[in-house]
Amino acid sequence: MIQKKVCMVGIHGTGKTSLVQRYVHSIFSAKYHSTVGVKIDRKPVTVGNTDVNLLLWDVEGRTADQDIPASYLRGAHAAFFVADGTRRETFEQVADLRELVRSAAGDIPSIVALNKADLKDQWVLTASDRATLIANGFHTLTTSAKSGEGVEDAFRWIATAALSVAST
């Protein structure tokens, strides 16, 4: 069984935790976030004939006065960023967060989930914003914790990307 460490990073309140909690195997309660600052879940994904267990290090969301501990990011095979499609500032911080991940784990496959896709009337991001992300080397997709839209795709992309990095 192949295992991959994936760190999930986002601004506080982007719905990162609720995005994944329905789709992963979890034995730790949410209070780990406020105590240790990280909660580890497992997401099994099958890519072709290969079974992969993604170990998701769901790092506590970034707040104004608390940064993400770099040690939790170390050794990650892929990064899963979550931004809130209804709050532009969360999107704008992705690049900054990416630098944090890069300094801790190097250039690793990165995906940005533009979350809360169900709130279409409050959506503030434009097509050009996505183009910017793609130009910066991110894979992007829109997700919704409510409908589940894009979530499985996001994990499958990460698993595939992590495997392909390993094989090269």
Place this chain on the structure above:
Amino acid sequence: MPDDGVPLGEGTAATSDMSVRELTELRDLLFGAERRQLDELRRRLDTAELTSDELAEKLPQAIVQRAARDKQLAIALAPTVESAISESVRRNPHEIATAIFPVLGPSIRKAIAETMSGLVNTINRAIEHSFSPQGIRWRIESWRTGVPFAQIVMRHALVYRVEQVFLVHTGTGLLLAHMPDESLGDADLISGMLTAIQDFVNDSFEPKQTGELRAFAAGDLTVLVETGPQAYVAAVVRGQAPETLPLKLQTTLETIHLQWSDPLARFDGDAAAFTTTRPLLEECIETVLATDQRAKRAGFRRFAWVVPVVVIAALALWWGTRGTRRWNAALARLESEPGLVVIRSERRGGQWHLTGLRDPLAANPALLMASRGIDTTDVVARWQPYVSTEPALLLARARRVLAAPVGITFRINGDTLSASGRAPAFWIARAQALAPALAGVGATNFSGVSPGLPGDMERLATDIESQHVLFAAGTDSLDASARAIIATTAKNIQRIIDAASSNRYDISIHVVGRADPSGAETNNLALSRRRATAVRDRLAGLGIAPVRLAVDAVGSNDPLPAATALERARLNRSASFVIQARPSTVPTSAERTQ
């Protein structure tokens, strides 16, 4: 060699036949050996099967070679061997039983020994836990909580148990291997969290200066962590982890770093290469109970069962030997009695059989035994008479045989019989002649005996000394006849005092109190003193000068002789008188006035 002159290649049939035959001959001569070898080879190639001879030659080597290569041979042979054995057992069980007996015997013994040792251990633990205050506490706890006693014991007796061991990749926090069961499910999540917690501690408390997180505890669970450059080992321990465990983990980790250095360096999420580390991790899994540890500390704990067994045995023995101990006490009493010798005693047919020697003057053995709680109807005793030379009996015999007057006192020192006091001259002469004939008497000394007294004094003294003031058993009160005897004696005493004075003798009257032998000797001695004192006081009241009177108490020692025991007892519940008179060195009043 063809030498018949016919040229080769001549075309007739005869010559052709001839030449073929010759050629064959020639070939045989030139290449005979090689041809036979070739034929043999061809034959082998054609048949392609081994002969049994060849197989016999090759088989052992073949078996050795194949067995060294893999287990296929064993796998292939196993069913055949199994059915061969069962067939053999079915046909002739005796044969195989004989063959495996040397193996079976020791195995069975070993198995029994192990079972017994386990049983003893179990009993020891049960007793240890049942009899100790701790055990009682646990019983109460079990009763209170409703948890079975065995579980309570286990919970308390557990010193430590290494429940799980994780091998985790340091860089990623991904699980490399896990014991005891990798299929546990969430070991990967736990190992991730363990890594996160270490990171958390490292970040929070700057242990770069203090070292790394080595252990953390929650309740009776402790997680011990040994960190290496590529991987760390975490052991989940329930109970009190021993000091040696971290070292063991460290050694395991070092071995893994050494032998799996390449897979560790290239690790990218595939833990398949680390399944082979599991036997190493398994060695770290262990359970140690307090009873095991205590057994190591103090070997005698293994023999805890001995204590109750010994107590029970001692109680049974005490109960069973009560009669014997009582008998032994009675025997000891008999043996301490002068004039009694126990030769043999045994229990037979529900009765005690006793054989021994008894001096006729010795105390009654039946009474002595009865005084020690022995039912004498259960005793069959055979006493042979003998003569004892023990001092007490020797003195009694001397008094009896020599018919000593009351004024004579005997002593024995070694084998010398000494007499002192005053006696008529004829008695002294006779006693001196008879005494050496007494058994046990080697020499006599009668120098302390003064012969007779002058004039009336001898008659008066004999008269006084023949009086006995008798008492009722146990009392010192003077009845009417006693008072009458004292009154008569007082007159004679006054007369002898007067006679002594005129004969220039110093005289004193000893009132000797006695008691019969019943009762304790200390009581008897006191009683005899009270009797003598009562008589002395009475004499003083009748006008005898107290300075002339002395009190002697002899208890039941030195008893006065009598024909029967009853008479002897009566005669010795008494006070009697002994006159001591010596020629005076002090001048008489008449002389002083001269």
